[in-house]
Amino acid sequence: MVRMKYFMASLLTAMVVAHAYPQDLWTLEACIQYAHDNNLQVRRQNLQVKMAESNFLYARAQVLPTANAFANYTFNKGRAPNFDTYEYVDQAFEDGNVGIRSQLSLFNGLSTYYTIRQNRYNLLARLADVENLKNNITISIGGAYLQILLNEELLKVAEDQLEITRLQVEKNERLAEVGNLSRGELYEIQAQEAREASNVVRARNELEISYLTLAQYMDLDPDQISAFRIEIPELSIEDGGYLRLVDSVYADALRELPLIRSAEYDLKSTEKGLAVARGGIFPSMSAEYLYYTLYSNISVSPEDPLAPYHWMDQLQDKGYQRLSLSLVIPIFNNLNTKNRISQAKVNMLDARVNLDLTKQTLYKNIQQAYADAKAAFEDYEANLETVRSMEEAFKYTEQKYNVGMVNSVDYNLAKNNLTKAQSDLLQAKFMYIFYAKILDFYAGRPIIL
Numbered sequence: 001m002v003r004m005k006y007f008m009a010s011l012l013t014a015m016v017v018a019h020a021y022p023q024d025l026w027t028l029e030a031c032i033q034y035a036h037d038n039n040l041q042v043r044r045q046n047l048q049v050k051m052a053e054s055n056f057l058y059a060r061a062q063v064l065p066t067a068n069a070f071a072n073y074t075f076n077k078g079r080a081p082n083f084d085t086y087e088y089v090d091q092a093f094e095d096g097n098v099g100i101r102s103q104l105s106l107f108n109g110l111s112t113y114y115t116i117r118q119n120r121y122n123l124l125a126r127l128a129d130v131e132n133l134k135n136n137i138t139i140s141i142g143g144a145y146l147q148i149l150l151n152e153e154l155l156k157v158a159e160d161q162l163e164i165t166r167l168q169v170e171k172n173e174r175l176a177e178v179g180n181l182s183r184g185e186l187y188e189i190q191a192q193e194a195r196e197a198s199n200v201v202r203a204r205n206e207l208e209i210s211y212l213t214l215a216q217y218m219d220l221d222p223d224q225i226s227a228f229r230i231e232i233p234e235l236s237i238e239d240g241g242y243l244r245l246v247d248s249v250y251a252d253a254l255r256e257l258p259l260i261r262s263a264e265y266d267l268k269s270t271e272k273g274l275a276v277a278r279g280g281i282f283p284s285m286s287a288e289y290l291y292y293t294l295y296s297n298i299s300v301s302p303e304d305p306l307a308p309y310h311w312m313d314q315l316q317d318k319g320y321q322r323l324s325l326s327l328v329i330p331i332f333n334n335l336n337t338k339n340r341i342s343q344a345k346v347n348m349l350d351a352r353v354n355l356d357l358t359k360q361t362l363y364k365n366i367q368q369a370y371a372d373a374k375a376a377f378e379d380y381e382a383n384l385e386t387v388r389s390m391e392e393a394f395k396y397t398e399q400k401y402n403v404g405m406v407n408s409v410d411y412n413l414a415k416n417n418l419t420k421a422q423s424d425l426l427q428a429k430f431m432y433i434f435y436a437k438i439l440d441f442y443a444g445r446p447i448i449l
Contacts, residue, residue: 025231028145028449035137035218042137045130052123059119062112065104072097082298089298098315099292106287106325109279118272125265131258135441137217142447143434144214148230150430151207157422158203161415162196168411169193188408192415233449237380237429243436246370249443250363256444259362263355270351274344280337283329290322366442373435380428387425390418 026034036042073096082089105112172189175181215225254260293315301309302317330337397414400406437447 025229027231028142028447031141031145031214031218031230032138032447034220035141036134038219039133039137040219042130042133045126045133049123049126049130052119052126056116056119056123059112059116062105062115065102067100067102069100070098082296091298093296093298095294095296097292097294099290101291102289104287106285107282108284109282111276111279114272114275114279118269118276121265121269121272125262125269128258128262128265132262135258138447139438139441140217141214142437142441144210144217145230145449146430146434146437147210148207148214149232149235150426151203151210152232153426153430154423155200155203155207157419157426158196158200161419162193162200165189165193165196165415185408188412192408192412235429235433235449237377237432243370243373243377243439244443246363246367249366249370249439252443253362253366254359257362257442259358260355263351263358267348267351267355270344270348274341274348277337277340277344280340281330283327285328286326288322288324288326290324291319292322293319362442366439369435369438369442373432373439376428376432376435380425380432383421383425383428386421387418390414390421394418 073094075092075094077092079088079090080093081087082093169186169189172181172186176183176186211228211230212225214230215228220228295311295314295318297311299309299314301307301313394414394417397406397411401408401411441447
């Protein structure tokens, strides 16, 4: 019965795999690129970049003069001023005016200049935030991808062990039929087969869950998840001695990681923000140009009072221009400038602390990744020897079991010990590969399998 269940499960798996074959297998690079292109958090962060770009362009535009045209039409009835004679008249008439006004800031304590630089650094910080978010996604996907590879290996171990036990059960059934093996021994090995079949089901479920986890990190379309399968590369564990020292990785990380660049740009942005606030204590100067002309249907031509005075002639004759300079000297403004300077100082100090905290956290993460990689490699080497010993021990026990020198309990114990050693070896191997790749990534190298 157990063998039949195992056969049906294997057949179902084969059908699923066969269905997936026509689909492309996803490489790690393809998974990462898909996530970068489709992740909603990345899209949202890109909107922050667009907003920062808009603020930067707006700040740059503040060095340009403003220019606005205006026009006005008025119908007057009753006592109203006649701007030709500057006298009040009591009659209905129409008048209007048109003009253009332009203003230019000449000096404002360099606030405009520093605002441009502040927004430039803010834009660079938001661009770095996008790259940092992509890095975090890359690490998550790399870990999920490796977890699938590990679960594939663990499933293979479970299936191999089940196949060995299944063959042993078939052999024992033949021995029991001719009376060369007790029913108790047969039942014990059949129970072992059932346990290992359960282990296969559990390993297969873990594999499917790890596929789902990766698909969720990628924001994969739900319709694609059922056929989603990754490429299985050949991975070998390198010599653990190649691991770079923490300080060396940290030095590269300070230069390469957008996480650090973002914090540095935020600090520079707040420094320029302080300069902007300090600009409020200086006098400001601006210039204004005005061109103005008007029209009235009761205006009289200066050349011929009896002739009609056409409105186009009026607009040409009554043109007026003005160029003015304005100087504003701040004396007291309810401590607004002082408060802005104080807040800008606090923002700058906060950004400086954030940069130091970011560097400190990064150093600790590198320390931890190095320690985990080193420990995983040492664990791998120890488990490698354990597996070799357990393989020899199991072969010896299997030989003795086949000739009736040990019972099924001892046989199952040796087999379970071998399975555990193989699983521990795989865990250590993939743990080392993961943390070694993390260290490489901190140093500015892409995660490649």
